[in-house]
Every structure is written in structure tokens, then in C-alpha cells.
Amino acid sequence: MGLLHGKIALVTGAGSGLGRATAIALAREGAQLVLCGRRLDPLKETLKLISEANGDGVAIAADVSSAEDVTHLTAEAVAEFGRIDILINNAAVFEPGGVTDTDLQNWNDQLAVNLTGPFLLMQAILPWMRKQNYGRIVNITSGLAYNGAGGFAAYSASKAGLESLTRTVADEESGNDILANLFNPGTVRSNMHATGQDPSAVAPEIVKLASLAKGGMSGQLVSV
16 A cells, blocks of 8 residues: 555646656555646546556646636546645746846746746645645745746746745644645756656655655645
């Protein structure tokens, strides 16, 4: 029996890269999956891989930056499984651009997915986690959140905001068995990066955070 037997996990950006690898790793530990992404076909491919790993789940197309889509996603997930135990906020947009050469649309697009998306999902799912007094949230961050880097203004700002938001949630949930954590995977091969670590080698670390026992950790933050 896996570490997450019987748990329901929602993973955003699950159609490829780290999101897909994380969903498969969670399934191997016994979790049932809710796969989220903008396009349904890649999610179906992930669902096929999960099935081959003896896992189970559903694929729901949704734009995490849309409040309407997030409401629908949450309702569908709860209708299917009755609850959501684990939330992995992995979906992200990465577009290079410095402060003076990033147009407003580019800025807004990156913050909408990378920061507003996790906010909307946590806002929608936390009431369910509070109701059952259990939840594990893992928000995928980046070294650019605290180091910054010339040429990555919007992405760096969005990840810095996500770090602060995660700390806020961790503090607000300090009295509940709900853990909000950050994970910095470094550079991982994906649609955004042609080089980097194999996502399947990184995903088990996310599973560890998703399976943390309370043990005094509630309301605290782990940044890897």
C-alpha cells in the first residue's frame, strides 16, 4: 500500500513535464488523480500513463487563471471523488523579458497563471480541506523568486509573490492539519526548458511533501 493510498490529488499543468511526472509518481503511491491543464489531449495521455501504472484519475481541461474555470474544476473534482486532499500548483508560464522590454500583456499573462492561478485554486479548495481538517498543498517555485535575474522580470515577480502567498496560507492554517509548502525543483526539462533534470527524477521529492504527516509541521513551511 502506497504512502498516499486513498488520497485525492489535484495536479495543475499535468499534461507534460514536471506536472505529468508528479501525477504519475503520486499515482504510484496510491493517490487518485485530478489532472488539470488547458488542453484535454495531453491530459488524456497522462491519464493513460497513470492507468499503465495501475493508477486512476480524471482529466479536466481548465485555465487556472480563470475564476470560472477553477470553480468548475473544483466542483467536478468533488463530484467525482467527494473531496480534494492534495493540491499541486505546478502550472506556469515562462516568457523572458526585462523590466523595460516586457509589455503589459506579457506581464499580466505570467502573473495570471503563476500567481493568480494558485490563489484561485487555494481559495476554492481550502474550504474543503478545512471541512475535513486535512490538506497538503505544494506550490512549485523557482530560485528566481528570491535571487531575481536580469531578463526575467514577470516570472521572477510571479514566483516571489507565490512564495509570500504560500507563507500566508501556512500561517493562516496553523491551527489545522493543512500544510502549505514550497518546492524549488531547479531547472527541469519541459516545454519551457530544453535542458535540465529529468522530471521523473524530481517528482518523488514533491510526493514527499504531499505525504508529510502533521507531526508539528502544520503551518510551517518547507522550501527545498
